[in-house]
Amino acid sequence: MTESKKETAQDSTILKVENLEVSYGGIQALKGLSFEVKAGEIVSLIGANGAGKTTTLRAISALVPYKGNVEFKTKSGTVTSLSKVQQHEIVTFGLAHSPEGRGIFPNLTVLENLVMGSYSRNDKEEIAKDLERCFVSFPRLRERSKQKAGTLSGGEQQMLAIWRALMAKPSLLLLDEPSLGLAPLIVAQIFEIIKDVNKEGVTILLVEQNARMALKVSNRAYVVETGKISLSGTGKSLLDDPRIVASYLGGH
Amino acid sequence: MDQSHSQEFIQHVINGVSLGSIYALIALGYTMVYGILQLINFAHSEVYMVGAFAAYYVGSNKYLALTEHQGVGALIVLLIVAIAACSILGVTIERLAYRPLRKAPKLNILITAIGVSLLLQYSGQIVFGSDPKLFPEVIKDVSLFKIGGVEVHSLDVTILVVGTIVMLGLHFLVQHTKIGIAMRAVSSNEMVARLMGINVNRIISFTFILGSSLAGVASVLVGLKYPKIDPLMGMLFGIKAFVAAVLGGIGSLPGAMLGGVLLGLCEEMVVGYISSTYRDALAFGILIVILLFRPAGLLGSVQREKV
Numbered sequence: 001m002t003e004s005k006k007e008t009a010q011d012s013t014i015l016k017v018e019n020l021e022v023s024y025g026g027i028q029a030l031k032g033l034s035f036e037v038k039a040g041e042i043v044s045l046i047g048a049n050g051a052g053k054t055t056t057l058r059a060i061s062a063l064v065p066y067k068g069n070v071e072f073k074t075k076s077g078t079v080t081s082l083s084k085v086q087q088h089e090i091v092t093f094g095l096a097h098s099p100e101g102r103g104i105f106p107n108l109t110v111l112e113n114l115v116m117g118s119y120s121r122n123d124k125e126e127i128a129k130d131l132e133r134c135f136v137s138f139p140r141l142r143e144r145s146k147q148k149a150g151t152l153s154g155g156e157q158q159m160l161a162i163w164r165a166l167m168a169k170p171s172l173l174l175l176d177e178p179s180l181g182l183a184p185l186i187v188a189q190i191f192e193i194i195k196d197v198n199k200e201g202v203t204i205l206l207v208e209q210n211a212r213m214a215l216k217v218s219n220r221a222y223v224v225e226t227g228k229i230s231l232s233g234t235g236k237s238l239l240d241d242p243r244i245v246a247s248y249l250g251g252h
Numbered sequence: 253m254d255q256s257h258s259q260e261f262i263q264h265v266i267n268g269v270s271l272g273s274i275y276a277l278i279a280l281g282y283t284m285v286y287g288i289l290q291l292i293n294f295a296h297s298e299v300y301m302v303g304a305f306a307a308y309y310v311g312s313n314k315y316l317a318l319t320e321h322q323g324v325g326a327l328i329v330l331l332i333v334a335i336a337a338c339s340i341l342g343v344t345i346e347r348l349a350y351r352p353l354r355k356a357p358k359l360n361i362l363i364t365a366i367g368v369s370l371l372l373q374y375s376g377q378i379v380f381g382s383d384p385k386l387f388p389e390v391i392k393d394v395s396l397f398k399i400g401g402v403e404v405h406s407l408d409v410t411i412l413v414v415g416t417i418v419m420l421g422l423h424f425l426v427q428h429t430k431i432g433i434a435m436r437a438v439s440s441n442e443m444v445a446r447l448m449g450i451n452v453n454r455i456i457s458f459t460f461i462l463g464s465s466l467a468g469v470a471s472v473l474v475g476l477k478y479p480k481i482d483p484l485m486g487m488l489f490g491i492k493a494f495v496a497a498v499l500g501g502i503g504s505l506p507g508a509m510l511g512g513v514l515l516g517l518c519e520e521m522v523v524g525y526i527s528s529t530y531r532d533a534l535a536f537g538i539l540i541v542i543l544l545f546r547p548a549g550l551l552g553s554v555q556r557e558k559v
Binding site: 061063082086087088089090092096097099103104105106107108112115116119120127163165168 | 352430433434437440441443444445446447448449450451452553
């Protein structure tokens with residue numbers, strides 16, 4: 001990440017989304033959405049329920065078909081158009097995705113969930129080190145490693161979901177609603193982890209309904225409204241923007 | 253008097269467990285495919301039938317003369333032949349018939365499975381002939397030892413040993429290897445499994461190979477125990493194995509094993525103590541009772557957990 005400072009602004013772009021269009025049946029969920037993420041940033045997509053935030057992440061991970069272009073700078077530094085590769089290859093390029101609703105495998109043990117996170121990797125020793133890092137950072141997962149993941153509490157499941165994604169050793173992590181359904185104290189912990197992960201060099205694209213928390217940790221943010229970007233700016237500037245305050249922060 | 257009763261009972265138990273482990277092997281194929289695709293692969297019973305014929309042709313080939321070298325070696329050759337034939341057929345069916353319908357409503361693919369099953373049954377009659385064939389005797393059925401006055405025969409021992417080894421191997425593979433965990437992950441949540449970089453198509457193919465291989469093993473064991481084989485042999489046996497899978501809880505591997513052995517035992521007891529006329533009625537009776545009172549089966553989860 002230190003290198004990215006030397007590079008030009010253009011070169012430090014890790015993800016570039018252009019004119020993204022997604023339709024479900026006859027309904028157009030995304031109507032030409034564009035944004036970009038630079039290496040080392042935390043970028044948020046905020047917006048109301050159904051605005052198209054989750055669909056955007058799903059399109060990036062090629063879970064839904066789309067029109068438009070998604071370019072990603074892989075770990076090796078080459079820029080690849082993600083629509084032109086096999087879906088299962090994407091994670092090997094360094095893009096991990098922790099889905100909405102956590103998506104842990106409830107019938108698999110905690111350890112098996114983490115092993116699946118590293119499915120795309122073959123470097124056994126490095127995987128073992130990352131697993132150890134996970135267990136040190138969140139000892140509860142070590143204690144419960146043999147337990148079925150479905151028996152964990154909501155907060156623990158979210159930690160597991162984030163760590164499972166990190167086990168892929170991504171350069172860019174997509175996080176979909178990590179605070180959903182969690183108690184405020186746990187939400188604060190989750191956001192601490194997001195900041196820590198980012199400090200270790202992982203770029204983060206965050207989708208959140210909890211706009212206030214998201215904007216506080218983000219370098220930049222985009223507001224998604226009915227399938228398009230309606231506003232963008234730094235996290236701080238949006239926090240003070242009266243339009244945002246009125247629509248998303250519940251203030252007056 | 254009493255002793256002959258208990259001897260008879262032990263004999264029935266041995267027969268029942270031996271038949272049941274064959275049901276279990278086939279039931280595992282149904283249950284694994286169901287676990288991954290939520291599809292009842294009705295063509296599975298015909299995969300099993302083709303395995304028996306592949307083994308028959310190799311086993312009765314004059315030049316290979318396997319029946320003159322009876323024993324474990326010849327058995328292994330037949331097992332490999334049947335496994336190979338079944339795997340190839342199973343994967344081909346998935347590739348040509350099921351994969352194009354992956355995104356279609358579940359009913360379409362179910363009807364396709366029935367169609368493939370019928371296609372194979374009747375093609376089998378054209379290719380193999382509809383008259384029954386005599387499966388080559390590669391293991392001589394001799395009395396090996398006695399338990400409580402009951403003679404234990406080499407075929408039953410073979411079936412139990414092979415069945416146990418195969419099921420233990422499967423258990424290890426599914427529980428402790430990366431691809432086994434990936435199979436369970438795909439079964440649990442396919443979309444999330446994709447996000448892990450799991451090539452779902454490859455896992456599905458692998459599942460078909462695995463299930464079909466077990467059917468191949470079962471086909472050889474059945475051929476040895478009930479040596480008359482014909483192109484429709486899969487129909488009844490397959491449906492019974494399916495009942496075993498439902499009895500244990502479809503989607504559950506230990507359930508399929510338990511369901512298979514239980515069904516084998518029940519059938520044998522009905523034949524031994526009531527009448528062999530009711531043998532087939534029993535399996536379907538069990539199916540009806542299970543569907544009425546415990547639709548998830550003995551070991552099946554009541555509902556798929558989704559978080």
